[in-house]
Structure formats: structure tokens, C-alpha cells
Amino acid sequence: MLPLREGTATQIRGEILSVATFHAAYELKRCIRTRRYKLIAHWPPDKIPPSNCDNSPNMDILFKQDLYSIDTPHFCLYDLLRAPQKRNNLAEDPTYRPIRDELYERLKRWMRTTDNPLCIGEVSPPIDAIVHTSDSLCADGPI
Numbered sequence: 001m002l003p004l005r006e007g008t009a010t011q012i013r014g015e016i017l018s019v020a021t022f023h024a025a026y027e028l029k030r031c032i033r034t035r036r037y038k039l040i041a042h043w044p045p046d047k048i049p050p051s052n053c054d055n056s057p058n059m060d061i062l063f064k065q066d067l068y069s070i071d072t073p074h075f076c077l078y079d080l081l082r083a084p085q086k087r088n089n090l091a092e093d094p095t096y097r098p099i100r101d102e103l104y105e106r107l108k109r110w111m112r113t114t115d116n117p118l119c120i121g122e123v124s125p126p127i128d129a130i131v132h133t134s135d136s137l138c139a140d141g142p143i
Contacts, residue, residue, distance in 0.1 A: 017110050027048075030118070038076075039091075
């Protein structure tokens, strides 16, 4: 961070990496984002757990559109320059396959170097955690 503060660099990394494992329910996601692309990997591909969305108008929209019944793909790849709203998943587009594969390799390398628990199997919840099932309707409701 010091080079940024001193003005000797405009960036210190070429990507941002993020993880999600538990919110209210178990939902394994890992993400890598560069200036141009964003790749999200889901383990395993599944449906969006409703309890991971706060009880809000957004949740109502997701239910009305029946979006909780749609399977999430293993990969979501977005071109942030051409479609910053992330509405078009390019992960299966052959034109973008090399980009997807390269980002996935970078993501896996980062996971290995940080000893990400997904590298050895499923991730257990913290001992005192309350974890909703994937079909629980909301985080405020019954488990």
C-alpha cells in the first residue's frame, strides 16, 4: 500500500480476490476480479440459498421471478468493460474460454498459496455457528 500512498505506483495488484463460504447458509464461492473481467466459481453449482438474502424487497423480487429455482453455474464470467451490469455470463462462450481458464488458474493458485480450505474438501462451519439449510427461506426464520 505504501507505493500507492507515496504516488510511486498506480496499483499494487492486478486482481482482487474474494471468498464466501457462509452467510446464513452454506454457499461456497470464490471470485477473482481484474480491471476488465470478473470470474465467480461456485462449489458445487447449486441454487441460491434464499436465507442468504436479507428479508427485503430484493428477496420478494427473487421469489416473484422464481430465481431461487435456477441452478447457479460452476462459473460466471463477466466482461466489465462491455457489460458492467454483469447480465451476460460469458463462461461457456468459446471466445472467452481462454480468459476463463486463465482466471481460474490464477484463482486456484491463490487458493493454494493461502491454504484455502476448499483445496482439501468441504469447509466446516465455525463451532458455535447457526447455519441455515439451503432451502431455509430467510435468515430471520427457522433453520
